[in-house]
């Protein structure tokens with residue numbers, strides 16, 4: 001479609017355009033439903049957030065990896081009724097292949113670990129920041145894409161991995177100015193639920209499905225949860241037992257109910273002791289109701305929440321020791337989390353912690369008349385080679401340039417005038433102090 005600029009309604013939602021056959025059409029200027037554009041101001045905030053993700057990953061000695069957003073649908077076919085697999089953005093490509101816009105990143109990580117096989121030495125500590133998709137009926141008007149920071153450790157069977165990942169989350173919050181009074185990290189272990197199912201001799205194949213159902217505690221009513229659990233075949237006695245244990249908020253109570261030799265209790269006690277050593281004990285709390293909604297978790301699970309309880313989980317993760325075997329490989333113990341780009345921004349806004357990210361450049365170079373455009377370009381070029389951010393303002397009037405300098409927070413205005421240039425000089429104006437002086441063009445830096 002060729003959109004004639006004169007008819008493009010900037011800022012509007014549509015424009016008039018004519019297609020190649022001259023038919024008059026209206027192009028919707030909005031991105032597809034549930035997706036976002038990132039104009040410069042929004043992109044600066046996103047880049048600032050991602051730079052913080054990256055800096056924490058660097059200090060944790062994680063390596064960055066990346067994957068296609070497009071993945072084989074087979075990677076996400078799971079039978080436990082998770083929301084994530086019921087909202088796959090899936091389609092058939094022109095080669096007849098079943099593909100998806102990935103809804104999460106962990107299966108891609110697992111795929112690559114399997115593919116790398118013996119060529120990588122464990123433990124592996126990998127991170128990535130990638131866009132994830134869901135196809136949700138727009139009735140709820142929710143977004144269909146978000147960016148997720150993922151941190152995953154492969155080949156670390158003990159809870160040291162969970163302790164490392166929780167430190168990464170705490171470091172991120174602290175970098176953004178969020179404290180343990182604003183946010184907590186509630187944690188538990190799926191081995192708690194496993195122990196309860198064993199107490200009622202519930203078959204193993206129901207485990208994932210039961211986890212996905214009880215993850216809705218707090219979102220659905222207790223009655224609805226009980227109904228869904230009964231529908232899987234659980235006895236009402238087992239259902240009551242599950243709900244009773246999952247309402248525990250004290251590790252010592254859990255130990256009373258399950259006994260000290262249960263792996264879940266040992267893992268969690270170890271993790272709380274690590275938390276003291278890492279110095280983030282005031283961030284975490286035990287909460288047996290935390291199960292997370294992904295079928296493949298097998299051990300410790302955790303999620304960060306705002307203590308005011310106004311927002312959805314800020315991030316979440318857990319141990320998934322048996323995911324790789326579902327892709328036909330031998331298992332490698334693994335643990336990871338996903339941290340979305342949306343809830344955290346809502347929290348920062350609410351706490352007044354969004355940074356000032358207005359545009360800033362070093363220099364504006366301005367030729368005072370047309371014949372000085374060449375010299376102005378060479379001044380701009382030499383400053384850029386020295387690493388300065390330089391905006392070359394041409395075809396404008398000086399009055400416009402001063403306004404432009406203010407608008408983009410330029411530090412200096414470099415004026416290239418005829419008489420100065422003939423003496424090898426340019427005029428420099430420091431915009432913060434209004435100080436103005438001449439300097440040899442070749443000495444400018």
Ligand SMILES: Nc1ccc(Br)nc1
Pocket residue numbers: 084103104132133134143144145146
């Ligand atoms: N998994 C997922 C993907 C996309 C969005 Br928005 N939320 C969750």
